[in-house]
Amino acid sequence: MAASGRRTGRPTLEEVAARAGVGRGTVSRVINGSPRVSEQARTAVQRAVAELGYVPNRAARALAGSRTDAVALVIPETEARLFTEPYFLDIVRGVSGELAEADKQLLLTLIRDDKERQRFEQYLAAQRVDGVLLVSVHRDDPLPDRVRMLGLPAVLNGRRSEAEPVAFVDSDNVGAGRSAVAHLAGRGRRRIATVTGP
Missing domain, CATH: 1.10.260.40 (lambda repressor-like DNA-binding domains)
Known part of the structure; x- marks a missing residue:
């Protein structure tokens, strides 16, 4: 005083x-x-x-409790793809909203090459986030396994293979396909086509 x-x-x-x-x-x-x-x-x-x-004081609480109150959202894509595809923007918006509700900080990270991946792995090894959400991870990307080896909680949006060892959330594409066909067939459609991306 x-x-x-x-x-x-x-x-x-x-x-x-x-x-x-x-x-x-x-x-x-x-x-x-x-x-x-x-x-x-x-x-x-x-x-x-x-x-x-x-x-x-959040910094002091983080030191005392070994928690950062931060979650990394990792998207291994270019800025051009991130900001032109509504899919990514919707994910960022949804994750950001949920973390804000939980009083957590969002760390958005784009990884475009091996150098950036290694730098991010060093950042994670310093225990600067409490968990990692990975979006649009490609089949050969080693980052989810490295995150798991560091002992950090991680969740993938989608999965790299049928034998994915990291926790993941995925769409039921088979079930959605069946529902879509049933809907069209129920409306009398008989010639149904599927258009897919690469």
């Missing part, structure tokens, strides 16, 4: 604890959502946080 009685800078955890009449550890447990706090202490801490306008 300054001599005038006004606070200088951001309120600290210690100031919240003093205002709430509890220990620093109790404040930390309340802020981190621990159930090991009495309802009376939780209410006092929440009131003190609101009165002081306390905002947790």
Whole structure:
């Protein structure tokens, strides 16, 4: 506190604890959502946080809890492809929205060559993200296996092969094809064609 009685800078955890009449550890447990706090202490801490306008220091929380609150969305494509195909923009929009709802940071990474892949692997090895989402990964891309070897949670959008060892989310293309044909056949169509990409 300054001599005038006004606070200088951001309120600290210690100031919240003093205002709430509890220990620093109790404040930390309340802020981190621990159930090991009495309802009376939780209410006092929440009131003190609101009165002081306390905002947790995310960097300090990450160091203390070895969490970054960040998730990498990796798209091994060029900027031209990313920004011209609505598919990628919809994925970025959806992932960004869900991470924001979970109070997590999105790290969007484009990987265009081996040098960028190696640099990103070094970034991951430094434990700078809590998980990795991989989109548009090609069959021979080693990155999903490297992420898995680093022990980071990873999910692929699609899969590289039938024997994919990394967790993945994929469309049921066979089921969708059956539904589409059944729909057309149900409307009396008899000559049905399929148009596919490369």
